[in-house]
Amino acid sequence: MSHSRTLYIPFDHLHRDYGIIRDAKKSSDVILFVESERMRTGRNWHPERLFFLISSARHFAEDLRDEGFTVEYVKAPTTEKGILQARKRHPKSSLHASRQSSFRLQATLEALGCEFIENDFFLTPREVFEEWASSQKNYLMENFYREQRRRLNILMDNGKPTGGAWNFDKENRLPPPKNYKWPEYKGFSRDEIDLEVAQELAFEASPTWATTRAAALHQLKHFISRHFAHFGPYEDAMVLDSWSLHHSVISPYINNGLLHPQEVVDAAVKAFDMGKIPIESAEGFIRQIIGWREYINGMYWHLGSEYRNENHLKASRPLLPLFNSSQKTEMNCVRSIVSDVEKRAWVHHIPRLMVLSNLALITGTNPQQFLEWMRERFVDASEWVMVPNVIGMGVHADGGQMMSKPYAAGGAYISRMSEYCRGCSYNPKLRVGDDACPFTTLYWDFLDRNKELFAKNHRMFQQINGLKRLSDLPELRERAKEVLAGLDMGEI
Numbered sequence: 001m002s003h004s005r006t007l008y009i010p011f012d013h014l015h016r017d018y019g020i021i022r023d024a025k026k027s028s029d030v031i032l033f034v035e036s037e038r039m040r041t042g043r044n045w046h047p048e049r050l051f052f053l054i055s056s057a058r059h060f061a062e063d064l065r066d067e068g069f070t071v072e073y074v075k076a077p078t079t080e081k082g083i084l085q086a087r088k089r090h091p092k093s094s095l096h097a098s099r100q101s102s103f104r105l106q107a108t109l110e111a112l113g114c115e116f117i118e119n120d121f122f123l124t125p126r127e128v129f130e131e132w133a134s135s136q137k138n139y140l141m142e143n144f145y146r147e148q149r150r151r152l153n154i155l156m157d158n159g160k161p162t163g164g165a166w167n168f169d170k171e172n173r174l175p176p177p178k179n180y181k182w183p184e185y186k187g188f189s190r191d192e193i194d195l196e197v198a199q200e201l202a203f204e205a206s207p208t209w210a211t212t213r214a215a216a217l218h219q220l221k222h223f224i225s226r227h228f229a230h231f232g233p234y235e236d237a238m239v240l241d242s243w244s245l246h247h248s249v250i251s252p253y254i255n256n257g258l259l260h261p262q263e264v265v266d267a268a269v270k271a272f273d274m275g276k277i278p279i280e281s282a283e284g285f286i287r288q289i290i291g292w293r294e295y296i297n298g299m300y301w302h303l304g305s306e307y308r309n310e311n312h313l314k315a316s317r318p319l320l321p322l323f324n325s326s327q328k329t330e331m332n333c334v335r336s337i338v339s340d341v342e343k344r345a346w347v348h349h350i351p352r353l354m355v356l357s358n359l360a361l362i363t364g365t366n367p368q369q370f371l372e373w374m375r376e377r378f379v380d381a382s383e384w385v386m387v388p389n390v391i392g393m394g395v396h397a398d399g400g401q402m403m404s405k406p407y408a409a410g411g412a413y414i415s416r417m418s419e420y421c422r423g424c425s426y427n428p429k430l431r432v433g434d435d436a437c438p439f440t441t442l443y444w445d446f447l448d449r450n451k452e453l454f455a456k457n458h459r460m461f462q463q464i465n466g467l468k469r470l471s472d473l474p475e476l477r478e479r480a481k482e483v484l485a486g487l488d489m490g491e492i
């Protein structure tokens with residue numbers, strides 16, 4: 001049969017009702033997937049991540065075949081070669097796709113003469129974000145979020161925010177509760193496709209990640225019924241006996257298309273409208289989806305392809321050994337969190353921001369090396385989401401284009417928000433001496449090293465001013481040198 005169109009589906013557009021597949025015709029279109037060798041090898045990709053991405057794509061391709069589509073699932077050295085290979089078999093067909101989610105893949109497809117439709121895997125068309133961004137003095141997420149609430153008419157009552165406020169964070173951000181029973185995370189069983197992919201990758205996949213639309217929907221329903229009501233209060237807490245707490249654990253699925261953000265918002269609003277969810281949890285969660293997620297994607301395109309190379313703080317330390325082995329540190333928080341990443345390629349927002357990125361920031365780790373590590377080790381890491389989150393939010397490498405101040409914190413924050421410090425060899429209250437918490441020492445050392453740079457930042461005034469109260473600054477500088485040397489050796 002000769003086909004008039006080849007529709008290319010990247011591994012992050014796996015939804016039947018969105019993207020180029022939405023209007024596909026069984027009689028005249030060929031559906032093309034490319035599993036590239038470059039995606040699988042050449043970097044230290046976490047096997048859970050590869051397993052999840054590949055198995056999800058193969059399941060989706062299988063569903064389309066079952067529906068009666070002509071599907072080509074090509075394995076090739078690169079995406080470009082795979083597309084060229086498939087096009088040789090359908091020389092008369094034209095190539096079509098939704099706009100891609102990264103600068104690089106978009107450029108590859110453009111060079112191949114692809115015709116595009118809009119990327120509708122987000123709630124905010126790129127022009128709408130551009131219009132907002134180009135009218136702002138600074139890019140405050142909170143301002144964007146309020147615009148989104150109005151534009152999408154979510155949690156609004158007659159033009160006013162539901163509950164009388166835009167944000168209920170005063171009620172949220174609680175430390176871990178005492179004697180609390182966290183619900184168990186059950187995970188998913190494995191089918192033939194999963195087992196085949198795991199075998200090819202030569203590893204045993206954990207039950208953590210869903211690889212089908214039905215299972216991803218199940219996870220969304222489970223979150224809405226079991227966790228959503230409690231999401232807000234404990235969203236920033238870090239505990240030892242639960243890795244998922246009350247988080248939704250759906251980022252991989254919204255990022256690869258198994259779920260669409262509209263479905264997630266609809267489910268959340270419906271539960272709230274039924275009176276089942278307190279406003280602080282409803283608003284807090286909806287802000288993540290219509291605010292943060294959309295803002296990060298908008299900023300990725302707005303800030304451009306060179307943004308990933310920013311290094312405003314001139315941070316040059318090579319990646320610390322502890323990032324690649326949880327055994328290379330005595331710090332309980334980092335060891336537990338890196339060990340969680342090793343197990344399932346995921347930890348929630350606060351360990352990413354306030355422990356891993358914070359450590360990279362205050363040790364002066366090279367932002368690009370840290371970015372590459374995060375890209376490789378997380379199941380939900382796509383280029384568009386990792387780059388602004390790491391470069392802008394995590395390590396302040398963009399000089400404050402996205403966030404007006406760095407998220408630098410000492411051991412006191414980790415001690416308040418987590419259960420890690422109790423069993424740790426280091427004391428979060430101490431900044432000098434052998435038992436001093438490396439976070440506490442390096443937090444002050446970071447402020448000291450960068451005080452001139454932050455002198456004009458009024459949001460940093462209090463923190464920088466705090467340095468004046470330190471009577472032991474010379475001793476602290478010495479301890480910081482020891483700590484950095486120890487971290488470089490993987491011995492702290």
Ligand SMILES: Cc1cc2nc3c(=O)[nH]c(=O)nc-3n(C[C@H](O)[C@H](O)[C@H](O)COP(=O)(O)OP(=O)(O)OC[C@H]3O[C@@H](n4cnc5c(N)ncnc54)[C@H](O)[C@@H]3O)c2cc1C
Binds near residue numbers: 352393
């Ligand atoms: C340094 C750093 C790196 C990050 N890297 C990624 C990444 O590679 N992929 C990724 O999806 N998220 C990333 N995030 C954002 C956030 O940490 C994860 O989306 C979240 O932890 C996923 O868990 P969840 O699905 O349970 O989220 P929940 O806490 O339940 O939140 C719901 C959803 O909101 C969205 N969301 C919330 N915050 C953000 C944000 N800052 N950026 C984008 N989406 C957001 C996600 O889709 C998430 O699934 C990163 C954050 C930081 C600080």
